[in-house]
Amino acid sequence: MSKKVAIIASNGGLFDAYKVFNIATAAAATDQEVAIFFTFEGLNLIHKEANKQLPMPEGKEHFAEGFAKANVPAIPEMVAMAGELGVKMIGCQMTMDVMGLEKEVFVDGIEVGGAVTFLEFANDADVTLTF
Template sequence: MIHKEAHKQLPMPEGKGFAKANVPAIPELATMAEEIGVAFIGCQMTMDVMGLEKEDFVDGIEVGGAVTFLEFTKDADVTLTF
């Protein structure tokens, strides 16, 4: 979702429900999330393993490990990880 190119290729789940509900495509959802203050955090260890750099991701992401993630989320109402 935060990779500059890969998120453009993520398909929405098939079915009439998403189209009928006018759910935006993934790139638009990412933009909307950023506009309302959602923080995107890239995992440094995963980036190292996959040979990725911060420049490979959309602008505005944070990069860190588990401690960084915990600092961001300790007071959060909701978190989403995958």
């Protein structure tokens, strides 16, 4: 049985996005089963438009250059890669209702579910992370 990694993404900044997707893709590439539950601002990370221009933390804008220099892929690319590697991405239904968002505004291939959908996966996860 492969190991399971359960991730909660609840913040919507650029740094948050890299933390989530770097760990998720690395785990998936290491033959681990990965699910990410996107909730509240975390939904920005899989929003088709918003995830192209996620904000840097205030005062850290100068890191943009570093990202370019280190040849770090853009977030939409990271999302696509995660999808290709079989990472399960779950959008939080409750947050979507509150924010008035439909499934169509999010990247293809995501699932929509509630807290229990994620908990069922995380129940026997070997690693659980919150970002």
